[in-house]
Amino acid sequence: MTTKIGFLSFGHWQDAPGSRTRSAADALLQSIELAQAAENLGVDGAYVRVHHFERQLASPFPLLSAIAARTDRIEIGTGVIDMRYENPLYMAEEAAATDLISGGRLQLGVSRGSPEIALNGAESFGYRPGDGQTAADLARAKTELFLAAIDGAAVATTDPQRSGVRAGLAVQPQAPGLRERIWWGSGTRGTAVWAAGRGMNLQSSTLLSEDTGEPFDRLQAEQIRAYRAAWAEHDHGHDHGRTPRVSVSRSVLPVTTDLDRRFFGTHGEGDQVGLLEGVRARFGRTYVGEPDRLAAELAADEAVREADTVLFTVPNQLGVEYNAHILETIVRHVAPAIGWSGAAVGVPQN
Structure with a gap:
């Protein structure tokens, strides 16, 4: 049963007719404003997607701190x-600072990343897989180091000439509880099992390869x-000592006005199947229609359940x-059908 809902923004901007988000500044400032509006509606989370070399949100920590x-x-x-x-240690510092500013509200999703416009984009940032290492191996190795760093592990040593001793050093600041709020974005069953073994929550991708x-x-x-089966197997000795969280994302566009119909029509699209980096992949559908119909369709969605x-x-x-307007319609007419209740924050229900 759904206990939390949030919005996910890719933060596109384009100086084109019809766009209300024409610059990077627009995308950033409007993300802050939408998070404020969502909080007022009782929505539980404000999430952003990260893409490099594109006209989309790219550097999340300043934006999340501002939100x-x-x-x-x-x-x-x-x-x-x-x-x-990412540089895992610098990222650990940024993540901890953002979490402290937020009062422990950071829910950080990480992954190997998705197909991108740049050819070997991470190499332009100075990172390339080692001999015999894939891009996925590189991402997972960096994630392991990041997890250790936010968990307070010693990742450097003191200079004996300055301190008189040789001792381990953790990155600073540290943010209590942040380690339990890291999510792995998974596009396969294998990487989901890997994430469970490392005590990360699961963000199931809308693109399954x-x-x-x-x-x-x-x-x-x-x-x-x-x-969840892998989590239970790893947790038999209470290694994690908590219940993991699992999220899915859905493109849901309620149609209640003539403007909605003009933008989206009255019917969505089904699943899409295609080859992605040589692998047969399936993409999630888009839900479009009247709120009552969307509520029924989402209530029947096996992964949402x-x-x-x-x-x-x-x-x-x-x-x-x-x-x-879209989020308000979802809050009032769609989310209650999948088990969510905004009563705790006073969200009006019809």
Whole structure:
């Protein structure tokens, strides 16, 4: 049953007719404003996608810190940061600082990343896989170091000539509890199992690179069940001592006005299947229609039923006011059908 909902923004900007988000400044400032509007509606989370070399959000920590400073309750997070591009120790410092500013509200999604416009983009940032190492291996190795760093492990040593002793040093600052709020963005059952073994929450991707012919929601539900089984196996000795969180994201566009119909029509798209980097992959569908119909369709979505957190992607280039309208419709008419209740924060229910 869904206990939390959030929005997920890719933060596109383009100086084009019809766009309300024409510059990077627009994308950043409007993300802050939308998070404030979402918090006022009772939405639980504000998440941003991270892409490099494109007209989209790229450097999440300044933005998430700004959102934290302008809000009080809403979770702030990523879905996801491509670890191939990151310096794990510097990222650990940034993440801890952001979490402290937010009062412990950071929910940080990381992963190997998705297909991108840049050829070997991470190499332009100075990072390349070692001999015999794949890009995925590099991302996972960096993630292991990042997890150790935010967990307070010694990742450097003192200079004996200055301190008189040789001792281990952890990065600073440290943010209590942050280690339990790291998520792995997984596109396969294998990486979901890997994430469970390392005590990370699961962000199941809207792009699964192991199509079996099953509908997307069933394939995703299988991945979630494999993750939870692996978590239980690793947790038999209370290694983690907590219940993991699992999120899925959905493109849900309620149609209640003539403007909605003009933008989106009245019907969405089904699953899409194609080759991605030589692998057969399945993409999740887009839900479009009247709120009552969307509520029924999402309630029947097998992966939505398995998850405890659902992130609704937003068409951010339509502006803050329009996206707040979408979120309000979801809050009032769609989210209650999947088990979510905003009663704790006083969200009106119809």
